[in-house]
Amino acid sequence: MSDLPKARIATASLAGCFGCHMAILDIDERLIELMKLVEVDRSPLTDIKRFTKRCDIGIIEGGCCNEENVHVLRDFRRHCDVLIAIGQCAIMGGLPAMRNAIMHSDDPLRECLEEAYISGKYIRNTTHSIPNDPALPLLLDEVYPCSEVVEIDYNIPGCAPTGDVIYDTLSGLLTGRFHGFEREEIRFD
């Protein structure tokens, strides 16, 4: 196995909380075994911001809540052979998608931002304005699961998934032995 070239892995956190990246670290000492099989390309773990090469596996945490998320996700799809959505946010929108349920009024995004920055009961915003710096990525009308933006090959459910599930899935995929999850290890929390 050591003669094989190492697989390249990239990761990104979109509209998520970084909990799934923390869960990747929950693999603990098995990370040493895993690192014998992989090299990490673009990832918050390496602080590499752009793809240096084509990658075998891309791991996406979080759904898409703004245009930057969509750009990053499409970039991952272009540069990765296999794309994995990790965690409930990437799979179905997760907590950020809570805002979708209030998106039924005539001007939903404005209402949402006004409540968050101006009219909310517990807001102390001395500028009395909604942040609109051009550097800020534009918010999307809704929060979208990754699968609604690009094709996703595998989903690892959980909030966050356990280190065990992540390790089993990754090592299974890397050695060609992944055949889905045991029903007992599926969790949405």
Add this chain to the structure above:
Amino acid sequence: MSGSDFTFEIDGVEITARSGQTIMEAADEAGVYIPRLCDHEGLRHQGSCRVCTVKAGGRSVAACTQPAAPGLKVENETPHITKLRRDLVEMLFHEGNHLCPICEASGNCELQAMAYRLDMTGPTRFPYLEPSRGVDASHPDIALDTNRCISCGRCIRASQDVDHKGVFGYVGRGIHRRLAVNGSDLAHTDAAITDDAISKDVCPVGCIIRKGVGFTTPIGEREFDKGLIGHEIEGKRDE
């Protein structure tokens, strides 16, 4: 086996039933689990969630209401029926706002546990309806978050038949059918924390919330963290 007992088959396993028993009642006694959401032990059968759909004599029927019959051949856990059940459960997830990571019922939730059992891991082709529903926290001991309601009617039947109160009821028809309380809000009903309808096993999801006890058992040590839904019934078979 007394005079009125008879046998029928579920997935090739011979099941003994008494006359008047439904397919599900006989299956439960024999240790064969048929998935269900709207049916609950001690309440009258409703047959509305259709998760317990089986093929009996080639026809799709709700196992909780269909009487068992001598010689009946029932299909329960075939790939086709499991797919139908998964579609039904997925539609329930898409119809309300079911956010497991923030729900205090996570781990005790039968809807979630059914999704685990039916292997619902990925996104689906259905659109999320994402309805906008309020939370009724007016009662000092109870809160009602109908974002998580699956309209199973278990609280309605428990309140009517066990508590003899009628705190809960349906309003609207078709996709607009909703759970409602018999009053301006929950505080203006005669609901009490001691009601059977409020007890922790009646609501299968996190819609009826008993205040102050939500996290006495931590996530990860809850009912369906110990095993798949139905494992207790299936355990009877090995005895």
